[in-house]
Amino acid sequence: MTTTTNRLSTRLAAGALVAGIALLGAPAYAESMSAGDPADATASLYDIRKVSANHQDTKLVVEVKVTDLLLESDGGPASMSLFIDTDRSQAGPELRLGTGLQTGTDYQLVRMKNWRAVGEPLTCGHKVKLVADKDTVRFRVNAGCLGSPDELRVGVKMVDLWDGSHPVRDWFKGVRHWTRWLDRG
Numbered sequence: 001m002t003t004t005t006n007r008l009s010t011r012l013a014a015g016a017l018v019a020g021i022a023l024l025g026a027p028a029y030a031e032s033m034s035a036g037d038p039a040d041a042t043a044s045l046y047d048i049r050k051v052s053a054n055h056q057d058t059k060l061v062v063e064v065k066v067t068d069l070l071l072e073s074d075g076g077p078a079s080m081s082l083f084i085d086t087d088r089s090q091a092g093p094e095l096r097l098g099t100g101l102q103t104g105t106d107y108q109l110v111r112m113k114n115w116r117a118v119g120e121p122l123t124c125g126h127k128v129k130l131v132a133d134k135d136t137v138r139f140r141v142n143a144g145c146l147g148s149p150d151e152l153r154v155g156v157k158m159v160d161l162w163d164g165s166h167p168v169r170d171w172f173k174g175v176r177h178w179t180r181w182l183d184r185g
């Protein structure tokens with residue numbers, strides 16, 4: 001009897017192991033990209049150096065690395081905008097998640113049409129986190145805000161008004177440049 005029980009346990013354990021392996025082997029439900037950007041806005045510490053985007057089933061996560069994410073500034077404000085294109089048939093982005101780059105500044109998700117914000121700020125799930133020790137700005141937008149598109153692409157722009165008379169602008173890879181389309185997976 002003991003032997004049978006043991007065999008059963010062994011078979012159950014083996015079954016669980018196989019199930020675990022199958023789970024690990026499942027395709028990741030996300031498509032990612034990551035690309036560098038030149039040090040072409042050296043007048044600003046917030047010069048965009050790298051953009052990584054991950055389009056998951058439940059959310060979009062974008063990380064933007066800058067030269068030096070200084071959270072305190074004795075000059076004018078700096079800001080960053082993440083543009084999200086979810087619809088090929090409509091020109092320009094459908095959403096913009098904008099944020100200040102200093103501690104205590106706010107962020108806001110708005111709908112866009114023809115590169116202009118329309119309507120009130122959205123209250124669906126989204127977040128911006130300033131990760132100073134990694135010089136990284138982390139954007140998250142939940143699928144509910146995106147409308148669960150099969151594919152999307154993103155663009156990033158930084159504006160630094162430290163010296164108000166000489167604003168510094170840096171677009172990832174160039175003005176209104178987009179990443180490639182990223183499938184939801």
Ligand SMILES: [Ca+2]
Pocket residue numbers: 037038039040041047048049170
């Ligand atoms: Ca740059």
Ligand SMILES: [Ca+2]
Pocket residue numbers: 085086087088089090091092093094
């Ligand atoms: Ca569009």
